[in-house]
Amino acid sequence: MSRNGPFVTRGIVLKEGSIAEEGPTEKVFLFPQSSYTKNCWMRLYGKSTFLLYGIIELGLRGNYMEIAGLLFQQILIMFILMSIGFVFYKIKFISDQGSKDMAKVLLYLVIPVVIVKNFMIERSAENVSALLSSVVVSLIAMGLAILVSYVFFGKKDGVANFSSTFSNAGFIGIPLISATLGEGAVFYISMMIVLINALQWTYGVYVMSGDKSVMKPKNIITNPIVIAVVIGLVLFVSGIQMPVLVTDVFEIVSGLNTPLAMLVSGVYLAQCDLVGMLKKKNIYFVSFVRLILIPLITLGVFALVPAGNETIRMAVLIAAACPVGSNVAIFAQAYNSDYRSAVEQVCMSTILCLLTLPLVVMAAGMVL
Numbered sequence: 001m002s003r004n005g006p007f008v009t010r011g012i013v014l015k016e017g018s019i020a021e022e023g024p025t026e027k028v029f030l031f032p033q034s035s036y037t038k039n040c041w042m043r044l045y046g047k048s049t050f051l052l053y054g055i056i057e058l059g060l061r062g063n064y065m066e067i068a069g070l071l072f073q074q075i076l077i078m079f080i081l082m083s084i085g086f087v088f089y090k091i092k093f094i095s096d097q098g099s100k101d102m103a104k105v106l107l108y109l110v111i112p113v114v115i116v117k118n119f120m121i122e123r124s125a126e127n128v129s130a131l132l133s134s135v136v137v138s139l140i141a142m143g144l145a146i147l148v149s150y151v152f153f154g155k156k157d158g159v160a161n162f163s164s165t166f167s168n169a170g171f172i173g174i175p176l177i178s179a180t181l182g183e184g185a186v187f188y189i190s191m192m193i194v195l196i197n198a199l200q201w202t203y204g205v206y207v208m209s210g211d212k213s214v215m216k217p218k219n220i221i222t223n224p225i226v227i228a229v230v231i232g233l234v235l236f237v238s239g240i241q242m243p244v245l246v247t248d249v250f251e252i253v254s255g256l257n258t259p260l261a262m263l264v265s266g267v268y269l270a271q272c273d274l275v276g277m278l279k280k281k282n283i284y285f286v287s288f289v290r291l292i293l294i295p296l297i298t299l300g301v302f303a304l305v306p307a308g309n310e311t312i313r314m315a316v317l318i319a320a321a322c323p324v325g326s327n328v329a330i331f332a333q334a335y336n337s338d339y340r341s342a343v344e345q346v347c348m349s350t351i352l353c354l355l356t357l358p359l360v361v362m363a364a365g366m367v368l
Contacts, residue, residue, distance in 0.1 A: 023182035065192025068358040074179040085266020088167040099267040118187040138192035164289040167322040169259040188315040232297030272347040287349040291356040295321035323349035
């Protein structure tokens with residue numbers, strides 16, 4: 001890569017004709033995920049320069065302020081896209097049915113493609129180890145979210161319990177992590193997204209309804225996210241190389257994730273009574289637990305438990321610090337719970353995450 005790299009917005013590293021790594025130029029240079037890329041930079045610039053930039057043994061340490069800044073910038077971009085969805089819904093350019101259809105495209109096509117695409121990497125010992133580590137780190141994060149939420153809300157407020165337990169790791173987390181840590185880091189949160197979906201249909205349904213008999217484990221098997229991870233694992237383990245035509249289509253479809261997800265989120269915001277919502281104290285408390293308390297407790301445990309490398313822990317932490325997942329509104333409606341409160345919790349936490357997510361990342365710089 002030439003010295004003109006800073007003027008290029010996207011970088012690609014090739015290994016024997018195949019893509020070893022790709023992403024925003026700064027991420028490929030400063031936070032390479034592939035061992036091949038790391039070795040290339042070390043040979044090109046020397047180990048001393050490599051270490052000076054904090055790209056290998058230093059990992060992310062010393063770069064959290066930059067990540068927090070990039071995160072803040074990306075959230076602003078996402079809020080601009082949300083505002084387009086908000087305005088288009090208000091002026092009836094997007095209907096209720098239209099937003100539901102866009103959400104289906106995201107759930108059944110775009111997010112599964114993003115996940116499968118990120119499993120289409122070399123089955124090296126390093127990547128296998130990273131996958132196993134991400135499972136452990138994700139289990140820790142989800143276990144803490146369930147425990148903290150149950151302590152504060154228990155069975156007395158199923159909607160609040162569901163909201164604080166399950167983050168929007170798909171719609172919000174994937175675009176943020178892709179933009180700040182590189183597309184390869186989405187690989188690290190794939191298992192967390194599977195856990196979130198599986199637990200929503202089992203534990204989530206239970207806390208929402210208070211009835212164990214309504215849990216439907218069979219819905220886990222037919223969930224498009226779970227199916228995508230299974231397909232991705234088959235490709236990863238088998239080492240099957242997809243044709244260039246397929247990878248090109250995957251690349252184009254993956255690019256729809258951020259704009260579609262933000263337009264749908266903007267429609268959710270447009271359906272809220274923003275003025276009335278600001279007067280409800282409980283919504284602030286749910287947002288506090290979801291956006292601040294759970295991420296900080298998770299961060300503290302990550303600092304004590306040496307599971308995964310810093311990039312894995314950072315990716316899962318960002319996913320764990322995301323706002324309330326929009327599925328809470330769907331489940332609340334399906335199980336005759338407080339649908340309006342569910343929508344308001346999604347909206348309020350989405351607005352507040354503009355401030356809380358960068359702060360969580362900066363706190364990570366002091367602890368990890």
